[in-house]
Amino acid sequence: MGDINTENLAQKVSGLLLDARRKVLHTVNHKMVVTYYEIGRMIVEEEQNGKERAAYGKQLIAGLSKKLTATFGKGFSQRNLEQMRQFYLVYSIPQTVSAELQNTDFKEHNFQLSWSHYLKLMRIEDIHERKFYEIESLKNNWSLGELNRQYDSALFTRLSRSKDQSQVLRLAKEGQLFEKPQDAIKDPYILEFIGLPEQATYSETELEQKLIEKLESFILELGTGFTFVGRQERISFDDKHFRVDLVFYNRLLRCFVLIDLKIGELRHQDIGQMQMYVNYYDRKVKLDDEGKTIGIILCQNKSEAVVEFTLPENNQQIFASKYMTVLPSKESLAKVIEY
Incomplete structure (x- = not known):
């Protein structure tokens, strides 16, 4: 009798077991959350039967916590029961x-x-x-x-x-x-995951490298449907060579998304350069049934007037957005957004 090769079978069985385990965990998690919601509902309804709601509610939760902990052990502290109560109040229609x-x-x-x-x-x-x-x-x-x-x-x-x-x-x-190019744009982009201090002196190459090292996080920040194509993608014509910093493809918009990184203030020449990149991809790279290429210039600072008067009035392809390398406070982020 020859050797029995069980490797392929073992992989199939392992995949089946892992899938079953995920489904069981999902089912258990779902049932637990639904149960907590129901516990919250029962607490709220019982409270409504009390004459002095505030005092009665505290007493009710304290007593319930003591009894449930004695029967089921950990997980039913007063704090946890208060969270279940709040969960019901938030997710029942106000x-x-x-x-x-x-x-x-x-x-x-x-x-x-x-x-x-x-x-x-x-x-x-x-x-x-x-x-x-x-x-x-x-x-x-x-x-x-x-x-x-x-x-x-x-x-x-x-x-x-x-x-x-x-x-x-x-x-x-x-x-x-994602139905039109503008849907893919954020302003600002928050890139705190790359670990560069806000006022540090770094080059565009260093910024690009950090984004590549944290590519998964960067794609999450870009949004749904983005896939990475390449970095420093070369464009050549008339014996001249140019390189696009980062190239992505958005599966929902079905188009290429080109990203150029700029340190400091955005210049009108930077916008003109991106216009050239976008035109090249539209005419030489994209397929006939794909959408028009989108160009995003990520910069530290920008003049809205420079952007407005450099681009055509009906622009739907080229966008300039600020980026921030530290997670801002709510106050500073509000100022950026309002500006």
Whole structure:
């Protein structure tokens, strides 16, 4: 009898077991979150039966915590029960929700994220913002750390700054969408993950290298649908050679996205150079059924007037955005966004 090669079979069985384990963990997590929601509901309903709600509520939770801990052990401290109560209050429809949101799926909660995610989300007061981060966490499989990072960098605010109320409402309903080039642009981009101090002296090459080293984080900052194509991609014509710092492709917009990195103030020559790169990709690289190439110039500072008067009025391909290498305070970020 010949040797039996079990390697292929072992790989298939291992894949099956790992998939089953993930599904079991997801099911257990979902059931746990739903159970916590129900516990919160039962606490709130019992409180409503009490005459002195504040005093009665504290006494109720203290007594419940003592009994549940004696029966089930850890996990039912007064603090945890108070969080379950708050979870229900936040995710049961408040009376102040707008009519537009009443017609969405806000009433039905699948609770597909972890309990840790919901502990973060329920502290976000604005319901539009909270729903946006919930959708994006699920859509992009954000870890709790990534959810915290995106919230701390004010992703929702950066995306909604130039949108009207109906577009902000759509962000809350559907998350970030990519339907036109402007949807792929943020201003500013927050690049604190590369580890460069705000006032440090560094070159464009060093900045590029840091972004490549943290490519996964950079793609998360760029948004949904981005895939990396290459760095220092060469463009050649008439015995002249140029290099695009970073090239990406967006699967949702079906177009190339060229990124040029600039240290210091943006100049009109930088915009002209990006215009050349974009034209070259449109005429020589992209396929006929692909969208027009997008060019993004990331700079430390820019004059809106220089951008406005260098680009044509109907520009939909070239954009200039600031970048920040440290996570700003809410106050400083608000000033940047307002400016």
